[in-house]
Amino acid sequence: MTAPDHDAPPGAAPAWVKSARQLDRERRQRRQSVRSGSIATASTILFVVVVAVALTATPGWSRVKETFFDWDEFATAFPDVLSGFWLNVQIFLLAEPVILVLGLLVALARGLRNPLFFPLRALATLYTDVFRGIPTILLVYLVGFGLPALRLEGVPSSPAVLGGFALVLSYSAYVAEVFRSGIDSIHPSQRAAARSLGLSQAQSLRFVVLPQAVRRVVPPLLNDFASLQKDTALVAVLGPLEALRQAQIHSAETFNYTPYLAAAVLFIALTVPMARFTDHLAARAERRRASGGGGK
Amino acid sequence: MKPSKQTGPDTGAEPLLRIEGVWKNYHGHHVLRGVDLEVAPHEVVCLIGASGSGKSTLLRCVNLLETVDDGAIWLGRDEITDVGTDPDEVRRRIGMVFQSYNLFPHMSVLDNITLAPVRAHRWTRRDAEARARELLDRFGLADKAHAYPDRLSGGQQQRVAIIRAMACEPSLLLLDEVTSALDPELVTEVMGIIRELKDSGMTMVLATHEMGFARDIADTVCFLQDGVLLERGPAEQMFTEPREPRTRAFLQRVLESRRL
Numbered sequence: 031m032t033a034p035d036h037d038a039p040p041g042a043a044p045a046w047v048k049s050a051r052q053l054d055r056e057r058r059q060r061r062q063s064v065r066s067g068s069i070a071t072a073s074t075i076l077f078v079v080v081v082a083v084a085l086t087a088t089p090g091w092s093r094v095k096e097t098f099f100d101w102d103e104f105a106t107a108f109p110d111v112l113s114g115f116w117l118n119v120q121i122f123l124l125a126e127p128v129i130l131v132l133g134l135l136v137a138l139a140r141g142l143r144n145p146l147f148f149p150l151r152a153l154a155t156l157y158t159d160v161f162r163g164i165p166t167i168l169l170v171y172l173v174g175f176g177l178p179a180l181r182l183e184g185v186p187s188s189p190a191v192l193g194g195f196a197l198v199l200s201y202s203a204y205v206a207e208v209f210r211s212g213i214d215s216i217h218p219s220q221r222a223a224a225r226s227l228g229l230s231q232a233q234s235l236r237f238v239v240l241p242q243a244v245r246r247v248v249p250p251l252l253n254d255f256a257s258l259q260k261d262t263a264l265v266a267v268l269g270p271l272e273a274l275r276q277a278q279i280h281s282a283e284t285f286n287y288t289p290y291l292a293a294a295v296l297f298i299a300l301t302v303p304m305a306r307f308t309d310h311l312a313a314r315a316e317r318r319r320a321s322g323g324g325g326k
Numbered sequence: 327m328k329p330s331k332q333t334g335p336d337t338g339a340e341p342l343l344r345i346e347g348v349w350k351n352y353h354g355h356h357v358l359r360g361v362d363l364e365v366a367p368h369e370v371v372c373l374i375g376a377s378g379s380g381k382s383t384l385l386r387c388v389n390l391l392e393t394v395d396d397g398a399i400w401l402g403r404d405e406i407t408d409v410g411t412d413p414d415e416v417r418r419r420i421g422m423v424f425q426s427y428n429l430f431p432h433m434s435v436l437d438n439i440t441l442a443p444v445r446a447h448r449w450t451r452r453d454a455e456a457r458a459r460e461l462l463d464r465f466g467l468a469d470k471a472h473a474y475p476d477r478l479s480g481g482q483q484q485r486v487a488i489i490r491a492m493a494c495e496p497s498l499l500l501l502d503e504v505t506s507a508l509d510p511e512l513v514t515e516v517m518g519i520i521r522e523l524k525d526s527g528m529t530m531v532l533a534t535h536e537m538g539f540a541r542d543i544a545d546t547v548c549f550l551q552d553g554v555l556l557e558r559g560p561a562e563q564m565f566t567e568p569r570e571p572r573t574r575a576f577l578q579r580v581l582e583s584r585r586l
Contacts, residue, residue, distance in 0.1 A: 157494050206400075219424065219426060219428045220428060220430065222391055222424070222428065223424060223428035223429075223430070224430075224441075225391065225413075225414075225417060225421075226389055226391065226417055226421075226422040226424075226491075227417065227418075227442035227446060227447035227490070227491070227494075228414050228417040228418030228442055228447070228494070229414070229441070229442060229445055230413075230414050233445050233446065237441060237445060238430050238441075241432050242430075242431065242432050245432065301585070321433065
């Protein structure tokens with residue numbers, strides 16, 4: 031690196047004309063970026079070829095190709111799997127808002143300091159401990175078969191609803207923890223400033239802490255929702271005709287596993303955009319932090 | 327206490343703030359050790375002393391952000407350290423400004439200022455905004471009403487924080503090292519606003535490292551060391567002929583580091 035040479039007279043703000051050095055630097059930068067572009071392309075092609083060759087060279091490849099990559103099977107099963115997938119989407123769309131509200135309420139309950147609300151706080155802690163500890167698939171079984179067995183009036187019997195309810199119970203516990211960590215991440219000086227102005231504890235939380243906390247936890251929340259989208263498949267164990275169940279039915283008829291691939295493709299089609307959106311939000315938050323701002 | 331200016335303290339009246347024998351411990355360490363202090367209406371008191379001498383803690387105790395471990399504090403005739411006191415009600419009568427501004431980053435300048443009047447004092451939004459705009463106008467920030475804090479310089483942020491604390495017309499203003507986080511060229515604009523508040527008769531307690539400013543603005547200066555209020559006196563006397571050798575030593579050290 032050489033020191034920059036400024037020929038402008040002292041005092042006067044010089045007009046910027048790109049120096050020969052800068053023009054040369056930019057030319058070389060362009061050349062470099064073209065080169066790294068071609069290297070990336072070449073290495074990607076090479077990688078794909080190597081993987082394809084290695085895969086097709088395995089002794090069992092012809093069997094795998096028949097049972098997992100059968101185009102006719104795919105085409106036959108796809109309409110049914112797709113209509114089953116609509117149920118997954120419905121479960122997801124209904125469960126998500128409920129989880130957000132319930133998670134936030136549990137997080138707030140855990141933050142209550144008033145002795146009057148001690149039972150509520152204890153209950154919220156117990157809830158997160160228990161439901162984060164139970165494997166989701168076990169919870170789906172317990173709720174799906176246990177709740178109807180109680181023979182209570184008004185308990186829905188639809189397996190999709192029961193499965194969705196199990197997911198709500200499980201995910202709300204996670205989301206509550208995400209909200210709580212967001213609330214804890216707001217610097218105590220913000221609360222002190224709010225309290226010093228005479229705002230009550232609840233007002234400080236509502237107007238100062240929560241708005242900032244919620245903005246901060248959007249990326250991890252979206253991450254949990256990407257996970258929820260695919261966990262809707264767990265409801266299959268209760269028997270409703272969602273994507274995985276439809277794929278199971280088809281593959282049971284033909285002993286071909288391609289329908290599972292069809293289901294997988296659909297789940298990916300839903301979660302990938304969500305993942306990219308999360309990345310986009312995280313990158314934006316990072317840029318904001320880098321520019322020294324707290325964001326709006 | 328001898329008032330040195332016409333706008334000076336009303337020493338004949340009852341003290342606005344009375345601190346008596348206040349102790350505060352943190353993790354077994356005594357941060358305040360039996361501090362006594364009286365502040366008359368319209369008086370400006372500066373707390374000076376090294377970092378960790380207890381200045382900030384004392385201010386936070388007055389605003390009930392910390393609970394005292396012993397002693398008592400009166401605001402007017404009310405003992406605010408009484409167990410039955412509603413701290414929110416007390417804080418509505420006291421304004422506080424922090425070293426790191428602590429503006430709410432998700433709110434515009436106007437919303438920062440009107441939040442407490444509307445939510446804690448139940449003013450109408452209209453009244454609160456009128457008051458906010460009047461103050462912004464007075465302190466040269468009228469064009470920043472809709473800006474967000476991250477678009478303001480440190481000096482501007484601190485001026486907004488002072489306006490926010492003043493919006494509900496508190497009877498006492500506490501300022502905790504309000505210029506310590508600022509670049510030197512921004513310090514004067516914040517000092518200007520504090521001087522103006524003094525001239526309008528505001529009662530203030532400041533913790534500060536700016537000795538020149540303390541000497542200029544304070545009616546009374548208090549020197550704290552290791553949680554003890556060692557000496558208090560009129561500003562001029564404290565800086566020219568302090569009685570306590572430890573006060574002298576402190577001022578000498580500050581002078582040597584060219585902060586005076």
